[in-house]
Amino acid sequence: MAEAILPAVYRGTVLHFLRDPGADDDPGAWELFEDGALAIGADGTVRWTGDWAALPEQYLATVVDHRGALIVPGFVDTHIHYSQYDMIASFGAQLEDWLQDYVFPAERKFADPDYADHISGLFLDTLAACGTTTAGVYPTVHPTSVDAFFAQAHRRGLRMTCGKILMDKQPDAPEFLSDAGVPQAEEHTRRLIARWHRNDRLTYAITPRFALSSSAEQLAMSGRLSREFPDVAVQTHAAESRPETADVLARFPDARSYLDVYDKAGLLGARSTFGHCVHVDEQDRSRLAAAGAAIAFCPTSNLFLGSGLFDFAAAREAGVRVGLGSDCGAGTSYSMLRTLNEAYKVVMLKESTKPARRRTTLSALRGFYLATLGGAEALHLDNHIGNFRPGKEADFVVLDWAATPTLARRTEAARDFPERLFAQMILGDDRSIKATYAMGRPIYTRATT
Ligand SMILES: [Zn+2]
Known part of the structure; x- marks a missing residue:
């Protein structure tokens, strides 16, 4: 070099x-x-x-x-799992089975700090080789996975966002990947915020995995922490697939929508980035826009898991911040150029169902905006990059x-x-x-x- x-x-x-x-x-x-x-x-x-x-x-x-x-x-990749480095391209399952069959066994290995350190290095080398200099990164439930990742990012002088995954609700969080109670999850999160948030170029993100994998008490604790640390980011998944969205509404009958679960927990704010948001409605989009929250548009992942077609035009027309996410390992390429290629096609397919006069396309200029400044805006880092x-x-x-x-x-x-x-x-x-x-x-x- x-x-x-x-x-x-x-x-x-x-x-x-x-x-x-x-x-x-x-x-x-x-x-x-x-x-x-x-x-x-x-x-x-x-x-x-x-x-x-x-x-x-x-x-x-x-x-x-x-x-x-x-x-x-x-390039800015607004949603990616470094912990899934070894299981990208796992065959034949939609979201919930895919998590159980492939993702959770792979994430178990990150209890070992040496493994976490090794994968962090490989992952950051891969991002650099793809031109990605900033990402919203998901590790695992283990605090060691955050320490390993941030230490590697810090050594390389990178601007990165990451935070310990919070998950404690069976069966969507398996026993072997569950936080041992809300107080311990809170203590781990506080310790990691103190160690890494604003340490040079690093940003901590409070990271409940998704609504089904956290207890109501854990979501409430996440919301409390985000109010206490208003400049700490929030990242999670929302409305990715239809079956998942239906399960969320069944478990949270008081919520108007999937996103409303996070809103009620105090997690929908000006520093929040939600992966996917494929199955959201006008009201959700208005709420996201009003709060200044963002969506990570993950086309290769949404196609790979058969989750659906994100409505990019509707999100931007509503004034929601949107960035691109590879969402590897459900995504199929670390390259934001390849991600843009698929984003273009998702927009084409989605727009094909609309009346001709309302259709839009993703131009190259807008695509490169999404992969750079748009991503920075979606991670609330545009004052730096x-x-x-x-x-x-x-x-x-x-x-x-x-x-x-x-x-x-x-x-x-x-x-x-x-x-x-x-x-x-x-x-x-x-x-x-x-x-x-x-x-x-x-x-x-x-x-x-
Ligand atoms: Zn994801």
Whole structure:
């Protein structure tokens, strides 16, 4: 790995987003510098970005030449399970059986700190090789799994969100993965918050696994903690599959909807990110938007488990923050480019059921917004990362337009930049990643052959 030289100026085609370009690719929402410069200060934050020819002299420093490649902010994966690293691509089950048959036995191994440390390292190497610099990460119920993950992320200087999974309700939390009572789960969570929250770039997230796997008392405790620590994040799953949603409504008859269970427990707030939300209604979306809460849209996972098609257009029209999640191991790729490929198709399928005049499509510009600033907004980290505004932390990715012969030919044939970017979004994957940087330092460089 090359050593970091800071301050530095990275030269290449630079693209970043100031806000959601929306369904019509609002030209004021993004900036593109075909021969661009990204100036990084000695502290690893962005100083300036713009046309190379206009680079102010005060920012001139060591030049790292990425001409011919595309520089975008680091990808943000808003929902992923590092604990499922060894069981991705497990065959043939929908959500609830899949958890029992594959996920829970795999998560049991994380009681061993050495195993947790080993997988944390492999997982973070994999994310870096895919251009992902920030993620909303689910470990296991074991506090050791959080310590191992955060220690590895801290060593690498990454901005990551994670928090011990809370689960104590059989049969949706098996005995061998259950917290031993609410007081102990609370004590473990408090200890981990004290150790890791705001430790450099790390954010703690209160993480009840999902409504069925926590007792009402544990959900209430989670809500209490989130009120006590208002800048600690909340992450959980919501309304992923139809059978699960029906089971939640049967167990919580006073709740209007699945999301309402979390709302009543005090878990639906301005720092909450809910995985999936495939089976939600208008009222849920209005509530999410009013609270400033976010949805992690996990297309490869929703297709893989047959959970359903997320209504992306309705969520954004309602003003809900939306980011992309790979949701590995139910998701099928760590690459946010592959995730965008599937997101595009999910939007196409969902929109095909609507009247023609109301249909929308996921453009490449909007897709790259989702994978960068949109993800940062969904994890409530957009004051630190997500674009190249001066002062932001310089996490970024260098993408190869010619990563494969097919992509190279298609890029050459493209008539304009959005068409080139769409080819990258549909044909790109981890092979597209030339280099990944965190705080201006290289964390991954593709081997040259
Ligand atoms: Zn998940």
